[in-house]
Amino acid sequence: MLTIRSTKHTRTRRVRALAAVGVALTCALALTSCGGDDDSGGGDAKTLRLWHYEAANSAMGAAWNEAIKEFEAKHPGVKVKFEEKSFDQIQKTASMVLGSDDAPDIMEYNKGNATAGLLSKQGLLTDMSAEVRERGWDKLLSPSVATTSRYSPAGTMGSGKWYGVPNYGEFLMAYYNEDLFKKYDIKVPTTFDELTTALGEFKKNGVTPLANAGAEYLAHQYVYQLALTKADRSWVDGYELKGKADFHDADWTYAAETFADWVKKGYIDKNTTSATAEKAGVSWLQQKSPIIFSGSWWFGRFQDEATFDWSSGVFPGASLTPGSGGNLWVVPAKSKNKELAYDFIDITMSKKIQNMLGNKGGVPVAADATAIKDPKSKELINNFNTLTKNDGLAYYSDWPAAGFYETLVSETQKLMTASASPEKYLDSLQAAYDKGVSKG
């Protein structure tokens, strides 16, 4: 907006007198650098500026669209100004934007130490602990879901003040192509041993059993899940919350060796080293691989696009699995309409919106079990509820330190191509982890 306006402004000036261009440009640049606050709506309590990055056809996008409508109906005279941003855009510019006067009144933000934790530490987010208790949101969220909502003064999740509220949960699970299992007469696994048997059977039939993406999160999530099959809660807490991980312990060693072995045996295709997550999802949808182990965020899409019979479940034999509360609603410290922002969050936590989220293929945190109609969605939500009841959410492997994601991707690629041994792989992870945690 502003850029267009200043360009036009400059253009008219140029016609009048060439020499004045310098002055005009200086003005325009100065204006831009001030950020132009005439767009921001101000604290007039008539506009709620909202940012989120969920696609309109996703479960969250649909539910929140409905929440916006309901909010406007309940607040006559208040307009919600939704500004669509991309995940990347918010991820890379949040700290700068939230420090300026352009901060929105409420926004969706990625949870974790490196993201929401960092912002809370810098004082860019509003402490909403009082509001959470008053409106009873804490009672709707199970403790392992609420872990990512609370941050210590050092920005570490798990304890301290409330800086965000999630509307949904997410976790990793195995998606099985039932048709392919039937075709090769293989049993859909429920235990880890059955899984390894199934992997071997598929390979014998010339089918690569596991869909994978080396250039993104899928590959290192296999590794983390393998470690989790051996680990317990205190191991997870040490790794995720306390900055105390020993990558050469039995669990990590087992995970790295098993993963490398699966690649060697062809359970995971070496050719997926540079593949993206999108490609992995598509290869499962195209029935190239019968199993993909990835997030519940695929669920809605698979429901729409899979042309075969499929089912899903927690990773065979795992009581701990990667997962957490979903992304957070946060209220920037510079929000001009905090009260309206809280009202909006309250609506997103209402039964109506939560049920809608569930019926659209999301994982609601406070839905009515009876209101979910689709059997697949019911199973999904049940799996999630079982996990949270048993304290089984183990967060994600890239959370402990800012930038650890890149290290995990890059090092796991080396493990896949055998340019690093499991031992060397774990050495590199330990070095990056220690460095990241100490800087944290």
Next chain:
Amino acid sequence: MSLAAPRKERAAGARRGGTAPLPRRGRRDSYALFLLPGAVAFLLVIIAPFAMNTAWSFTDWQGVGDLTWSGLSNYRELFHDAQFWASFRHSLFMVLSMAIVPTVVGLVLAAALFDFVAKHYGSKVTTVLRACFYLPQVLPIAVAGIVWSWILAPDDGALNAFLRAVGLGSLQQDWLGDPDLALYSVMGVMVWVQIGFPLVVFMAGLQRVDPQLYEAAELDGAGWWRRLWHVTLPQIRPEIHVVLLWCTIAALKVFGAIYVLTKGGPGGATNVPSYFSYTTFFEQTQVGYGAAISTVLTVIILVLALVGLKAQTRAEDVEEGRAA
């Protein structure tokens, strides 16, 4: 040339009877006004960010919040960072694929188009061919990169499919996923991207070479390659200098192609300084360290550009001296 203008001005001043200095200064002032927008923009867009970036490189900072002065520690860390040196090594490979190979190939192609194709097939064919070679320069790198990543994809990529179709299935590779191959695959794409620029510049340069030189060489019995070496090459040396310098700088700061094709992977095999700086700065939010990387990169490019320009000026001086 340089003497002509003042002489004219002096003459004009004399005719106006001694009032010359005033309007001249006035004119110079109004010229200065024309420079103002450029100067302001340069200050705001180049100098100020560069100064800020350099200042940040001496700090330990996450982009928000407290900024701690850390002196030279980022540079010390950089010096011992194997990833950083690897990225610079890859940069040298990029110089090879984006400056040296395109210059050499571009020169031969330009001479062939100008000398052979234009003579035998007419200028229309030459123009079409030149446009074809130049096309990759017009395509946005994001588009070209995505198309290339499809072509080079391991399972269903066009290149592997082609190899299968012609019975060379054993040569199929994971072009961008194999750490031993990825850098060479990217280099191949970059040659393709870059080739049009030297070609067009050299063809323009060839227009001003005196055809008599070729005729004389031909009469003396020089073949095509010897004419290229002894006539074309010395004649368009200024163009070669410009192209080499320009392409080397482009190679050192290459970012878009890496971002789209490999994101520096697999396992850092195609990481280059600008991409390394970007991930450190934005994704790992180590602003101080990222700033140090880009400062070093800027200094290297600056030094290289100055040395290149100096060498070019010297060569031109020598040439002019010889001509005089």
